[in-house]
Structure formats: structure tokens, C-alpha cells
Amino acid sequence: KAGVTQTPRYLIKTRGQQVTLSCSPISGHRSVSWYQQTPGQGLQFLFEYFSETQRNKGNFPGRFSGRQFSNSRSEMNVSTLELGDSALYLCASSLVGDPGKQYFGPGTRLTVT
Amino acid sequence: SQQGEEDPQALSIQEGENATMNCSYKTSINNLQWYRQNSGRGLVHLILIRSNEREKHSGRLRVTLDTSKKSSSLLITASRAADTASYFCATGGGSQGNLIFGKGTKLSVKP
Numbered sequence: 001k002a003g004v005t006q007t008p009r010y011l012i013k014t015r016g017q018q019v020t021l022s023c024s025p026i027s028g029h030r031s032v033s034w035y036q037q038t039p040g041q042g043l044q045f046l047f048e049y050f051s052e053t054q055r056n057k058g059n060f061p062g063r064f065s066g067r068q069f070s071n072s073r074s075e076m077n078v079s080t081l082e083l084g085d086s087a088l089y090l091c092a093s094s095l096v097g098d099p100g101k102q103y104f105g106p107g108t109r110l111t112v113t
Numbered sequence: 114s115q116q117g118e119e120d121p122q123a124l125s126i127q128e129g130e131n132a133t134m135n136c137s138y139k140t141s142i143n144n145l146q147w148y149r150q151n152s153g154r155g156l157v158h159l160i161l162i163r164s165n166e167r168e169k170h171s172g173r174l175r176v177t178l179d180t181s182k183k184s185s186s187l188l189i190t191a192s193r194a195a196d197t198a199s200y201f202c203a204t205g206g207g208s209q210g211n212l213i214f215g216k217g218t219k220l221s222v223k224p
Contacts, residue, residue: 004155033211043201043214056210090155092212100144100206104155 001027004093004105012111018079021108025072025093031055032074033102034066037088046089049074050096078110086112119202119215127223132189134218136202137182145178146206147187150199150217159187159200192222 005024013019025032033056034046045058049068066076072093078085088109092102120135138145144163148156162169162178162185169176175188189196199219203212 035212035214042216045211045213048211058211088153092156094206100146100212101158101161102156102206102212103158104148106155107153109153 004091004103006089006091006105006108008108009106010109010111012113013081014113015081015083017081018077019081019110020075020077021089021091021110023074023076023091023093023105025074025091026103029093029095029103030072031094031096032068032072033092033094034074034076035090035092036060037090037107038086043090046076081112083112086110119200119218121218122216123219123221125221125223126192128192128194130192130222132192132196132220132222134187134200134220136185136187136215138185138202138204138215139183140204142180142204144204144206145176145185146203146212147174147176147185148201148203148214150201152198156201189220192220194222194224196220197222 007022031050033048035043037043047066048056052068063079068074088107090107092104094102144161146161147159150156160171160176162176173190178185199217201214201217203214206212
């Protein structure tokens with residue numbers, strides 16, 4: 001099976017702009033989670049989607065949003081970008097009933113200037 | 114928020130030596146996982162140990178779990194240069210919700 005894919009891999013945006021990142025999970029995986037990784041804060045959970053519904057949300061401002069489509073693909077959007085949003089954004093998918101193992105994509109490196 | 118801390122933050126060893134990393138966590142768990150991340154890339158799942166297990170092996174990896182001390186350790190035996198990466202422990206996931214990661218141990222294995 002193909003692994004989790006994320007597009008784009010690299011992105012440079014300017015403060016105030018918005019950005020949309022895409023994630024395609026492993027075929028058959030219906031849960032998709034998003035994480036932000038920065039040198040200062042480490043890996044932090046953004047949100048989780050399951051069957052097109054947000055099931056869990058981390059402690060991030062409302063500028064961060066996401067959605068999941070019927071084919072389990074997911075997008076996350078960040079509006080009004082700030083310099084501090086520069087990070088590696090990781091998407092992970094998992095199987096229903098799995099005890100917690102997640103399969104990660106390669107990430108999208110977002111740089112905000 | 115971070116669940117716990119890995120120790121040490123960085124570790125440098127020679128090829129062939131063993132590497133031990135420790136992880137502490139704060140809340141009760143159903144299981145604990147270890148992941149590896151090569152520089153700036155996605156995480157790769159290494160091993161999962163359930164709360165009722167004390168030790169688990171997978172190839173050159175050995176994980177222990179002490180729920181009374183809320184701690185786990187990852188041992189990599191006979192390290193190789195290709196083991197150079199950051200290693201993270203994570204709790205949660207599945208019915209416990211999202212994964213919560215520690216800050217990681219950066220391992221450097223010199224040839």
C-alpha cells in the first residue's frame with residue numbers, strides 16, 4: 001500500500017496570507033491527525049478527523065482549521081499567517097480499532113516571511 | 114502540551130555501541146509508543162508496548178515500561194550510522210485520543 005502523502009512538501013508564504021495543506025491517508029485508514037512541529041514547542045497536536053467529522057482538537061487558535069472529505073483525504077488551512085506558524089506540519093493516518101499506532105507522512109515545511 | 118520528557122536530549126555514540134533513551138510521562142496510559150524521525154522528515158513507528166507489558170523486543174530494539182514510575186526506556190543495540198535520528202516517545206492514541214509526544218532524544222551514531 002502507498003504511504004501517507006502530503007502536498008506540497010515545501011511552501012513559503014508571507015505574513016497575513018493563508019495556506020492550505022493536503023494529506024492523503026493510507027488506503028482504508030479513516031482517521032487523519034495533524035501535528036505541528038517546531039524547535040521550541042516540539043510536536044503538538046492540531047486536530048483529528050474521522051469520517052469527515054472533527055473528533056479531537058488541540059490548543060491552537062481558530063486560524064487553524066481543517067476538514068476531511070468522503071474519501072478520507074484531509075486538508076488543513078491556516079489563515080492570516082504569522083511568523084510563528086513556520087513549522088513542519090505532519091499528517092498521520094490510523095486504522096479504526098488500532099491501539100494508537102499512527103502512520104506519518106513526510107510533512108510540509110511551511111516558512112512564513 | 115508535552116506529556117513528558119525524554120532523557121538525554123542528545124546522545125552521541127560510536128557505531129557498534131548501545132544507545133539507551135529514557136522517557137517519563139505524567140498520566141495513566143493504555144500503551145506507550147516509540148517513533149523515529151530522520152532529520153526534518155516524517156515519523157516512523159518503531160514499537161508499541163502495552164501498559165500490562167514490562168518489556169518488548171523488536172530486532173535490535175528493546176523497550177521497557179515501568180508504570181509505577183511512569184517511565185519507559187528504549188535500547189538500541191549494536192548501533193549503526195543509519196540509526197542517527199531523533200527518537201520520540203508518545204502516549205495516547207486510539208481510544209485515548211491524540212498522541213502526546215515528548216521532546217525527543219537526538220541520537221548521533223558516528224561511523
